[in-house]
Amino acid sequence: MALGSAIGTGLFYGSASAIQAAGPAVLIAYMVGGAAVFMVMRALGEMAVHQPVPGSFSHYASHYMGPLAGFLTGWNYVFEMLVVCLADITAFGMYMGFWFPHVEQWIWVLSIVLFIGALNLCHVKIFGEMEFWLSIVKVSAIIAMIVGGAFLMFYGFGKETGHEVGIQNLWEHGGFMPNGIAGVIASLAIVMFAFGGIEVIGITASEAQDPEKTIPKAINAVPIRILLFYGLTLFILMCIYPWNQIGQNGSPFVQIFSSLNIASAANILNVVVITAAVSAINSDIFGAGRMMYGMAQDNQAPKAFTKLTRNGVPWVTVLVMSVVMLLGVYLNYLLPEKIFVIIASIATFATVWVWLMILLSQVAMRRKMSQEEVKKLKFPVPFWPIGPAITIAFMVFVIALLGFFKETQVALIVGCVWVVMLTIAFFIMRAFQKAKKA
Numbered sequence: 001m002a003l004g005s006a007i008g009t010g011l012f013y014g015s016a017s018a019i020q021a022a023g024p025a026v027l028i029a030y031m032v033g034g035a036a037v038f039m040v041m042r043a044l045g046e047m048a049v050h051q052p053v054p055g056s057f058s059h060y061a062s063h064y065m066g067p068l069a070g071f072l073t074g075w076n077y078v079f080e081m082l083v084v085c086l087a088d089i090t091a092f093g094m095y096m097g098f099w100f101p102h103v104e105q106w107i108w109v110l111s112i113v114l115f116i117g118a119l120n121l122c123h124v125k126i127f128g129e130m131e132f133w134l135s136i137v138k139v140s141a142i143i144a145m146i147v148g149g150a151f152l153m154f155y156g157f158g159k160e161t162g163h164e165v166g167i168q169n170l171w172e173h174g175g176f177m178p179n180g181i182a183g184v185i186a187s188l189a190i191v192m193f194a195f196g197g198i199e200v201i202g203i204t205a206s207e208a209q210d211p212e213k214t215i216p217k218a219i220n221a222v223p224i225r226i227l228l229f230y231g232l233t234l235f236i237l238m239c240i241y242p243w244n245q246i247g248q249n250g251s252p253f254v255q256i257f258s259s260l261n262i263a264s265a266a267n268i269l270n271v272v273v274i275t276a277a278v279s280a281i282n283s284d285i286f287g288a289g290r291m292m293y294g295m296a297q298d299n300q301a302p303k304a305f306t307k308l309t310r311n312g313v314p315w316v317t318v319l320v321m322s323v324v325m326l327l328g329v330y331l332n333y334l335l336p337e338k339i340f341v342i343i344a345s346i347a348t349f350a351t352v353w354v355w356l357m358i359l360l361s362q363v364a365m366r367r368k369m370s371q372e373e374v375k376k377l378k379f380p381v382p383f384w385p386i387g388p389a390i391t392i393a394f395m396v397f398v399i400a401l402l403g404f405f406k407e408t409q410v411a412l413i414v415g416c417v418w419v420v421m422l423t424i425a426f427f428i429m430r431a432f433q434k435a436k437k438a
Contacts, residue, residue, distance in 0.1 A: 015194070015234060016246055017344075022187035023243050024170040025177040027231060029184050032394075033191045034226035037198060038219075039391040040355045042381045043362035045219040049379040050365075052211040057358045058295065064364035065357075067300075071426045072419065073357040074295045079418060080350035081288035082321065084196055085281050086328040087343040089113060092277045098270050110329045116281050117322035134279035141272035142229055148265075149236035165240055173242045185401065189408050192398055193344045194230065196351035198222070216379045289317040299433065345408035349399060349415035356395040359388055 018026045047060050058077065062070025092112045093105040100108075119130065153166055170176055177184065238246075293314045296305035309315045331343075362381060366374065374380070381388055402412040 015190075015237075018187040018190040018194075019234070019238065019243050019246050021179065021190070022183040023174065023176070023178040024238050025179075025184050026187050026191070027234060029187045029191045030194075030226070030230045030234065033188065033195060034223065034230065036192075036391050036394050037195045037226070037355070038222050039381070039383075039387050040358055041198065041219045041222050042379075043388060043391075044358050045215050045379050046377060046381050047358075047362055047365060048215050049212055050377060052215075057354065057361065058291065058300075059298075060361040060365070061357050062298075064361050064368065067430075068423070068426055069357065069361075070298075071295075071300050072422055073354060073361075074291055074300060075422050076350050076353045076357070076419070077291050078288045078295075080196060080347060080354055081284040081291075082324050083343055083347040083350055084193075085284045085288075085321065085325055086331070087193075087347055088277045088281045088284070089116075089325055089328050090331075090343060092274060092281075095270055095274050095277065098266075106329050110326075112278070112281070113322060113325045113329060116278070116285065117318060117325075119282070130282065134275050134282065137272060138276045138279055139229075141269070141276075142233055145269075146228075146232055146236050149240050153236070153239050167239050169239050169242050170235075173244050178244075186405060188398055189345050189348045189402060189405070189411075192352055193348045195226075196347060212378055219379075285318065285321050288321060289314050292317045292320070300429075342407075342410060345402055345411035346414050348408075349402060349411050350418075352395050352398050353415070353419075356392065356399070359392050359395065363388060363392075 015026075018029065022029055044057060047057075051060075058070050058074035060070075061073040089109050089112050090105075093108040096103070096108040097105060179186070292301050292305045295301035296303055304316045305314060305320075307314065307316050328343075363385075366384070399412070399415075402408040402415075
């Protein structure tokens with residue numbers, strides 16, 4: 001589920017924006033971001049193994065930092081999933097434009113919203129089965145991309161394309177860091193967006209058969225997957241094609257093979273990136289629905305969210321998600337060219353906020369534990385306390401970073417307004433609950 005949510009639009013489409021900002025040095029941004037995400041996952045893992053519960057990080061925030069922190073964490077996660085869905089359905093419209101350039105983008109967005117909404121009202125077994133196969137297609141395609149890309153590097157198609165193919169492309173077009181350290185920093189918003197969703201591991205912690213074994217195993221595999229699925233893939237991609245010629249007309253993966261005059265490969269890859277988008281949307285709706293259902297049971301969301309169909313599907317949460325995604329249809333109609341960067345940056349705010357709350361919850365838990373209790377932890381965070389402290393500072397930096405760039409300033413504004421609205425809603429809800437009890 002974590003792979004399904006994390007490997008999607010951020011890698012297959014958003015990587016183009018990150019590459020344009022940082023050049024080949026975007027690899028540094030992905031590695032730094034990946035290291036920070038790993039520390040978040042270890043913090044979540046420490047808490048999940050120590051106390052596996054439904055709702056995971058929302059529960060931990062409530063338990064260790066107070067009900068307001070849990071309320072903000074849970075609803076920001078739902079917000080994250082909703083906004084990421086908007087980014088994914090937007091990317092879907094762009095991918096379809098590869099085959100049907102004369103069809104309006106919003107028409108494809110509307111079609112996928114209706115399809116995903118109907119799919120999520122089916123039995124959970126159908127959802128799980130589809131997600132399993134979608135993720136396999138996605139992962140297999142990345143591995144095939146790496147193997148095929150390595151073949152192109154060694155045997156090359158430079159004469160046909162008018163440019164050399166090889167590792168020299170990483171430094172021959174303005175240097176490895178053509179836009180300086182500022183370019184690497186500027187790419188962080190999209191890079192962190194690419195990792196969003198991997199925290200869904202925590203939501204399913206209480207459902208694992210043996211949390212003490214399965215959670216550490218899943219989390220410790222994160223660095224290898226980051227190196228493989230993000231680092232190695234983008235390394236191969238930029239070796240095949242000069243970074244400064246990778247535009248944003250569809251997925252850079254499709255664009256590269258199309259430019260190399262491998263039409264069938266470009267078509268196959270377009271099917272893959274469409275599959276990746278559908279898979280990510282599926283996972284995000286599952287995660288958000290599960291969180292809203294859990295929060296409704298804890299009286300932190302409307303009780304209507306606990307209503308289930310005969311198949312055990314929380315249909316009200318699916319309906320809410322579908323209505324919000326219809327907003328994406330309207331935005332794609334108004335701003336078809338600018339909407340992706342805006343939505344991705346808003347998703348980055350929500351994603352990094354959730355990660356920050358996970359880290360702070362883990363620190364708060366440690367402060368409440370005795371030395372003896374800390375020694376008994378079965379999956380402790382590495383490099384304590386320096387590692388979590390540096391990661392917390394990094395997450396705060398990424399949130400502040402959104403305000404420095406004109407394209408992403410709206411994300412910081414929307415994010416801050418959302419947090420203020422949630423805070424007000426929390427106190428109104430508490431006052432209403434107290435009045436009801438009285």
